[in-house]
Amino acid sequence: MTNDYESIKHADTIMVIGSNTTEAHPVIGAMIKERVRAGAKLIVCDPRLIELHRYADASVRQRSGSDVALVNAMMHVILKEGLHDEAFVRERVEGFEALKALVQRYTPEYAEEITGVPAETIVRAARLYGGAKNAAIFYTMGITQHVTGTNNVRSLCSLALLCGNLGRPGTGVNPLRGQNNVQGACDMGCLPATLPGYLKVNTGAAAEKTRALWGCAPPEKAGLTVAAMMEAAAKGDIGALFIMGENPAVTDADTGHAVHTLGNLDFLAVQDIFLTETARLADVVLPAACWPEKEGTCTNTTRAVQLLRKACDPPGGARDDWRTFVELAKRFGHQWRFDSAKDIFEEIRKANPAYAGMNYERLERGYLQWPCPDENHPGTPVLHKEKFARAGGKAIFSPCEWSAPHEWPDGEYPFIATTGRSLFHYHSGSMTRRGAPGRHLKELYIEINPADAKNLALAEGETLTVTSRRGSVSGRARITEKVAPGMVFLPFHFAEAPANLLTAAVWDPTSETPGFKVSAVRLSKG
Structure with missing residues (x-):
């Protein structure tokens, strides 16, 4: 994060995008709610109707994979209405004309066609962000886990730079x-x-x-990145892996392929605190101390x-x-x-x-x-106060065109599936499913919109099967308005029903982060 927790108390507007903060980062989620109750405005951008939408002054439910178009449209409105910080841009940022030229065609009406967000909602969000004295952005894997994840982040950075929202309390671009x-x-x-x-x-x-x-x-x-390692291992270019504190047999994209790849290695060593699904595939398991057992x-x-x-x-x-x-x-x-x-x-x-x-x-x-x-320095709660860590001390805008995800719903796979965390579990559940949280959430559930459930003659709690081009997974249906029609949501904590059987082993070309948040799927009852 560019800013510290204390900085939240100084924000006039908070924009949360691609982050189910109250479940995945509940302490920070509570801080955001506290600030909103004290009078700050809140923009929430998430395809699901997460808890923070209840508190939002602008509730934005963009189609998964459309974030760049949404942010470009916000910048279009900010420039059109003169809400940008001209002095900050002139003195501290390069590349303004290139950004201005690119976002010109991203009118709210054009972005609505891509994002599914009404044009007037985009305008409201832009005015709230651009009109604030101090505005802070918070994001997580709902932004980064796309094949366009790097461009998603670049676009958010450009938005913050355009409005001068870096270098002081209450501002910042803050990845959780x-x-x-x-x-x-x-x-x-x-x-x-x-x-x-x-x-x-x-x-x-x-x-x-x-x-x-x-x-x-x-x-x-x-x-090599993790994704590239697995690809190389699948080709036989890597014969041995040492995996420490990670459970790719549950959490890697296209899990079926990942498990097959791990099983074909000449040698696999795993260092972990529990005998995870990945550790069960290992030739050697090295038991590790957990956090209260070490310094x-x-x-x-x-x-x-x-x-x-x-x-x-x-x-x-x-x-x-x-x-x-x-x-x-x-x-x-x-x-x-x-x-x-x-x-x-x-x-x-x-x-x-x-x-x-x-x-x-x-x-x-x-x-x-x-x-x-x-040793006399007090530390740095807020980055970029006077200059940026770039030659010459100036930042640079990174204009990005929107491009469609690696796959989009079609006639054969007409739904979007997205994955994420729940409040009760962490990552592959290797720790939380062994403790008290495991008693509250014991098995996979799949969120489905009431209209889609009706079309399937599906009742609450019945078995719903989700199938992608990679595999199928079944879980108990949760019929809820949290997901829009045409979308389902699956938590990825359950090894016996791994949601990542559905996801594709494709990734952002710069960060090589897999595109977990968009999978084209079809649904069936039972």
């Missing part, structure tokens, strides 16, 4: 991370093209830094680095993740000299300049937000 330490993992270089601190692997600076720190050179080219740090969605304090010992032979890695390194002939999580954090400070000013002593007193370049 899907897991508690996704931000920290990325900061540490758990991306195929970067080292710690987002240093690109194929640069002279990367080679110089790794030689100084570790006495070796980095790879000359980037590695270290976590970096959350606001870039806040926090200490984790050990509360109890792990069971049996389970180990801290870092201890497992150190032992593996020894067997490959490397002597990593770490005796504690604190030792590792001291190396993180050297490898990632954004963490350089942090240490355990400071973190004992409370969290710090990066960038924190030296």
Whole structure:
């Protein structure tokens, strides 16, 4: 996130798009509701009638896969009515004329044809956002998990730049991370093209830094994303995988193909806290300590680095993740000299300049937000106050044309299926289905609109089967106005009825994030 939680209290308008915040991020959802009750305006853009729609001043139910057209139309209205921040654009952003030219044809009426959103609703949303002194955008996987996910994010960034909504409290472009330490993992270089601190692997600076720190050179080219790894493994180009804290046998797109691919590997090792569906396919399972059984740090969605304090010992032979890695390194002939999580954090400070000013002593007193370049620096709650992290200090607009998803409803598959989370479960359910939440939601349900249920002569709780070009899955029907006619929703937590049997192994060409949110399907009773 560009901004911290405190910043929410200063927002005059909040735009939530592609985020079922009160279920997937309930604490932040409560903060947003609290701010709205204090007088802030709320724009909610989601194909489903999620809880936040109840509080919305502009309730936008766009067709899944049409986000770029929606945002372009909002920018069209903002420019037409002179609601943009001319001074901010002139002083801090490049590429304005290109953006202006592109959005010119995205009239609200044209966007209505693509999005299904009435033109007057688009105008209302644009005026609420463009007319606010401070407006903040929040999004999650409903924006990124599309084959056009990168363009979705670029469009939201352009909207924020157009209205000068960056660099101060109450504003920002704020992605809510899907897991508690996704931000920290990325900061540490758990991306195929970067080292710690987002240093690109194929640069002279990367080679110089790794030689100084570790006495070796980095790879000359980037590695593979998860999606690309699975594709390479399916072709036989990868023979072994080490999977840590992930359950692709349930969560990967086109799950049937993913399970087949994992089963055909020469060797599979899985490191996890439970014997997950993926671990059951492994040649070797390494038991891992879970969060209260180990020490270290976590970096959350606001870039806040926090200490984790050990509360109890792990069971049996389970180990801290870092201890497992150190032992593996020894067997490959490397002597990593770490005796504690604190030792590792001291190396993180050297490898990632954004963490350089942090240490355990400071973190004992409370969290710090990066960038924190030296030990006298207080941390950075709000990014981009004076300049952007780009040559010359200016941002640049990224105009994007709308393009249709990888598949769209047709005569054979006339419905859209979209997947997501529920309040009671997390990810593949490997933790939550073993605990109290598992008693509240035990099996797959499928949301279907009353009109579509009537056409199928389907009653509440009866079995509904959803079929895509990849596979079929069945669950109990929930007849609800939450989904529009022509759409169904499935949570993806249930290994015995995995919703991702339906999704396609196709992805955004830039981020290589799969398009989980759009699958063309047909429905049948029973």
